[in-house]
Amino acid sequence: MDEAEWLRYTATLHARPPMPDFNVRAMSESDRRALYRFIRALGPAGEPAPAYLPPGTEAPLPYVKWMLPAPPAAAPAAG
Numbered sequence: 001m002d003e004a005e006w007l008r009y010t011a012t013l014h015a016r017p018p019m020p021d022f023n024v025r026a027m028s029e030s031d032r033r034a035l036y037r038f039i040r041a042l043g044p045a046g047e048p049a050p051a052y053l054p055p056g057t058e059a060p061l062p063y064v065k066w067m068l069p070a071p072p073a074a075a076p077a078a079g
């Protein structure tokens, strides 16, 4: 992407969890521009990240599993 494309892309970014896309959308244009220049200054891109897998598909190891705590037991109905 060129810088203008990156600014447009990150201003409306909607990605799958756990990507906090709302944080990138909330970033100022100057911060997103700075990110672009920093990342491009790192040189050529490395290997692509592994592709998204649909629900119920076992991912190849290693991966981080984010386990949510069980929801609190519902309070017994009054009366």
Ligand code: HEM
Binding pocket: 010, 013, 014, 015, 016, 017, 018, 019, 020, 024, 035, 052
């Ligand atoms: C400054 C902070 C961050 C920036 C600027 C950023 C930027 C991005 C961008 C631009 C994409 C889309 C990539 C594409 O379309 O190929 C992306 C995807 C993703 N990011 Fe981030 N990210 C940030 C932080 C994080 C954090 C903290 C996490 C994890 C906790 C994360 C996890 C992911 C994941 C899982 C995807 C792929 C989402 C999908 O499959 O739709 N990112 N990120």
